[in-house]
Amino acid sequence: METIKEGDFILIRFKDKRYLKKVEKDKNFSYKGGVLRYKDLIGKPFGIIIGDLQIFKPTLEEIILYGIKRETQIIYPKDSFFIAKKLNLSEGKKILEFGTGSGATTMVFSSCVGATGKVYTFEKEERIFKTARKNLEKFGFLYNVVMFNEEFGPLEVSKIEFDAAFVDVREPYPFVEKIHKVLKPSAPVGFLLPTANQVVELLKSLKPYFGDIEVLEILTRYYKVNPERFRPEDTMVAHTAYLLFAKKLSI
């Protein structure tokens, strides 16, 4: 049975809060109610309860929500989990991403395409690019991710036929034709767009390159978990972004 070792990441749940931490012998986790010495965890199984705390092995969702440094608004797992599978990602696929941001979606793509697949991701802002690289390195995702500190890299990617593409940049319209050139026939593309104005603009730009267009939003509604008083949480995230999906037409 796997036990907690020095250097492991752990997810600490305390009341309604979650913290992602690294187990370092000489360090502690201080919380309202006490102090947890990390060295006391070593050799214990994940999933243990220590007083008010529950200690878990972090999932991909928790790495994204609680583990990465954010330079930009991240794409939430509710969106990126759907995007990755909607783009038909599975082991061995090659995906092109424009707008690495903090690397949150890159991680999801990486986890979908596996060791035989590859994620090519572009980020033009150097500061953001560096943060993303640190995030991806810290949690071990660089083995199948190739990062570019450019807006769009025609040379580097020109000989590859990609299985899918994803775009999260402010002005995605100029990318449409370029992406069309490097995708396999019928391959899906996804766009993340915060505003309705951007969706309207992009819808006008997709013809004649892409067909089978869909625009949607994903809403998650969480519930309080008290079985005596079962009801939704008082507030929820109302909007992250509109998602647009389309498929390459062979024109």
Next chain:
Amino acid sequence: METIKEGDFILIRFKDKRYLKKVEKDKNFSYKGGVLRYKDLIGKPFGIIIGDLQIFKPTLEEIILYGIKRETQIIYPKDSFFIAKKLNLSEGKKILEFGTGSGATTMVFSSCVGATGKVYTFEKEERIFKTARKNLEKFGFLYNVVMFNEEFGPLEVSKIEFDAAFVDVREPYPFVEKIHKVLKPSAPVGFLLPTANQVVELLKSLKPYFGDIEVLEILTRYYKVNPERFRPEDTMVAHTAYLLFAKKLSI
């Protein structure tokens, strides 16, 4: 460049409708407006436009929505895509599924764990089991799926430590303790529950086996894609099921 061959599955988009079909030389696709002879597609690229029709290579989502035979209410991709990644599935993982149903979720799990992973799935109804097997076989998912025509198979699975489990059966409460025994420490479990009564009942059954409990619903809201009149579709799916996630506690 990959072209359409005899025996390939194709996704035909005609106006607002989609059809998943198999390319068979001597057969046709009849629609309001004409007839498509499949033999005319052979050798052509995916993504071509033929009159009012667009011909694509089906994605996993389309196989689930338009390709499989349904014996039961299927779990929709909006839910299963989230479930699979929330359960932290990635290549090499082993997942246990109770309630194969028509196999829709099994396909998503299969596509996430890849050739080095494995999906163990149980379905007690023989008729449903057989349909699921045909669906999984037809679309090539049996290479990493092990199917059981039983409710719960303690012997077959007893020596494996699973990375995750998923339950979609009417009475999930007796599964809680059994699943706890065969999961790795801290491993996530998911439940799909159509009614609030079931959620209330299950919340009472999880203690002391599982912690870090979350209950949520996922809503997708689609938009009309006319850029001159951008607005949501008139109706939407309001409810498929409540999703409950938890993690194994080491007790």
Next chain:
Amino acid sequence: METIKEGDFILIRFKDKRYLKKVEKDKNFSYKGGVLRYKDLIGKPFGIIIGDLQIFKPTLEEIILYGIKRETQIIYPKDSFFIAKKLNLSEGKKILEFGTGSGATTMVFSSCVGATGKVYTFEKEERIFKTARKNLEKFGFLYNVVMFNEEFGPLEVSKIEFDAAFVDVREPYPFVEKIHKVLKPSAPVGFLLPTANQVVELLKSLKPYFGDIEVLEILTRYYKVNPERFRPEDTMVAHTAYLLFAKKLSI
């Protein structure tokens, strides 16, 4: 105790369906399962159960949903109930409405302002205007409603200071300045807009006439009423229109 009389409107509930009918001695209501002779209802109390049928006195909501003839897409009570009170309507108020449509919203306004108030409503299409008038007459709302078969009537309304205004026309932008002139200081105005493009356009047109702007949608989610299997209905109305509210600025 009030009993059912000849000429009364009744709301018949049969299984999941509702029908609004007029009690006429010689007529029947035929349904899957039998025939109800209206004359058998006369003298009976509202609220009675006759076999599979429940017989109620119609509410305003039911008159709108099941009683009026529709020439246009009606505004649903979920929206109009909110609009009427958001526009601060109560007894004695005077409201101006552009786009009578089938008269559904006019009825709600009428019911809010009462005998001492007044609804002035404009509809330029003669066919729609006539249907609205029949609807309002049939259900007794003309006592405090003044109808105009014109787009906008400067002369008729120019001497009145209105407490509120409501606009449901395809091109509301030219109405902004005109409405500003006839409203009391600080008075609220509401607009119903099916598309995001219209909202964007209107937002640009409101300055400098109106302030305190709000845009919202109202969603109603209905539940199945089986206490053993409590859960939302499978589908719901996803979109009727965006609502925009603002208040007159004294410029």
Next chain:
Amino acid sequence: METIKEGDFILIRFKDKRYLKKVEKDKNFSYKGGVLRYKDLIGKPFGIIIGDLQIFKPTLEEIILYGIKRETQIIYPKDSFFIAKKLNLSEGKKILEFGTGSGATTMVFSSCVGATGKVYTFEKEERIFKTARKNLEKFGFLYNVVMFNEEFGPLEVSKIEFDAAFVDVREPYPFVEKIHKVLKPSAPVGFLLPTANQVVELLKSLKPYFGDIEVLEILTRYYKVNPERFRPEDTMVAHTAYLLFAKKLSI
């Protein structure tokens, strides 16, 4: 034209915030950016802009949201506006309310039934009762509201046949039969229930007294009003309560 007088209530909008205040000669409104002397407003029209501030005449919604003292969780206008009209309230109607709370819903009912109608409202907690009375008095709603500091008053109300009833108490089940006795035939009743457990319990208690049952939630989704970047607000209220409506059966 109506102008601002000493003693008037005003609604001040400053950036995204709203404040409901009383105009008192010697007092000021201090905000980030300056001080507004109320005496400078006297004689000015409502709707004026003073620097960063917009000064409006408060609507009923604003009185509820920004004007009343809250002893309890109030019922929001999104719910109470719908409830009042769903209960078919209009001038002259008599409504019975159990659970006055802070009086927010009582105000909406009062505004619907007008001078010829009447609201009978019951609140057993003395502290809450007193706050509600102050709220209703302060904003002028006592002219058609009768308040009782009791849980249920059979004597006081026994001779009246009510047009509608509304219940917002923790344990509404014992009220069902009592309310049935004092309602007119076919009259509507509404219940506000925060939890699914309460809905399940109440659904079991309504038979054989009430029919035509509906359960629903109302969700409002607000949008940012920037026409260049039109999109929903980031967060929204996800849940206030389930609403249950039914009609009296003549049994």
